Amino acid sequence: MSVTTQADPVRAAQDTAPNAVAITGLGACSPGGIGVPALWEALSRGESHRPHITEFDVAGATVRCAGRVPGHAVEVNGWRVLDLAETAVRESIAGMDGSLLERTALVLGTTDPGVVPPRAGHLAGDLAAACAERVGLGGEAITVASASAAGATAIGVARDLIASGAASAVVAGGADAVTDMAFLGLNSLRTLGPEGCKPFSSQRRGIGLSEGAAVLRLEPLDVSRGGSESPKAVLAGCGLTNATGHLAAPGSDGIELSVRLALADAGLVPEDIDFVNTHGPGTRRGDDAEIAALRAVFGSRLGSIPINSVKGVLWHLQGGAGSVEALACVLSLAHQTITPTWGAEPVDPSYSDLDLVVGTTPRPVRGLRTAVTISCGLGGMNTALVIRRPL
Helix, strand or coil: CCCCCCCCHHHHHHHCCCCCEEEEEEEEEECCEECHHHHHHHHHHCCCCCCECCCCCCCCCCCCECECCCCCCCCCCCCHHHHHHHHHHHHHCCCCCHHHHCCCEEEEECCCHHHCCCECCECCCCHHHHHHHHHCCCCCEEEECCHHHHHHHHHHHHHHHHHCCCCCCEEEEEEECCCHHHHHHHHHCCCECCCCCCCCECCCCCECEECEEEEEEEEEHHHHHHCCCCCCEEEEEEEEEECCCCCCCCCHHHHHHHHHHHHHHHCCCHHHCCEEECCCCCCHHHHHHHHHHHHHHHHHHHHHCCEECCHHHHCECHHHHHHHHHHHHHHHHHHCEECCCCCCCCECHHHCCCCECCCCCCEECCCCCEEEEEEEECCCEEEEEEEECCC
């Protein structure tokens, strides 16, 4: 484990990252449970809710179950993704002053905004606007649809709103429900694996689909420091790329560029990074492309940087994947602990030189300060975020 040794690395990074913003609130619902504490417990214990699919026909599918949010009755309608988003957003804004809520913007990513039906005052697919109305947020509402990178991309868009002065607070993240179109479409592409996500394992055979939502509340650093609530973390840098080459076959170049852009945006170099949370879908092409990108960025030092993926527990939250992984980084920094990549063993021999956090026991890491999390979407959409401990 490599730890930055400069006198005050967090302050130094913030001084060279003029667009850094504070993460002041968190919200989540996932197959691990409802609420942020349940998410951390699930990632630590490797437990999640994956019942059999009954609401549509999965006969002949590679896998017949999916990750579900416990406590939310399974429904076959377009409002489910809105219900999940609302659950996460409400947790993230708990305790906020009403006057601030009226000025808070909402940016939500999802893979298929068209599943949200139209209603009075809203167009079909306007997930963010419909959710903002439900929870009482009065600022700008933006829906992002960039495949599996959507949740992380939404966080990047929100950061820019704060940094530009266009918003004083933004709630951002992603949400998705399990639908017949998504499930059966991925099954037809042979993307689903019989055992779900097994990131980096020599036995991986595809992904498992799941649902949920995760959001971060972002505010300017100076405002959060002067308020009653201390920042939970700092979003220091973002890098977004669209390296479209093939719809379903990922390439490493776009992933590499997104990480380099995020580091530059944060005013950091590869030596400043303490751990990497990967997209880690558990597909051979996906895992290989991501590791190749990381090798290009970090070189020989990659072998000393802890690497994990949360998909072994949660499976693939689709548009919510990137935001739940960003939230997991915030929790790892807060707990000074990296949760294991469940299902990774036996590890693919081509990764034997890497420090993959595997097994069934979370790894405490003293001095854990800076993380990179990566999200990748079909069509070459990639987002990397740099997240740091607060001062």
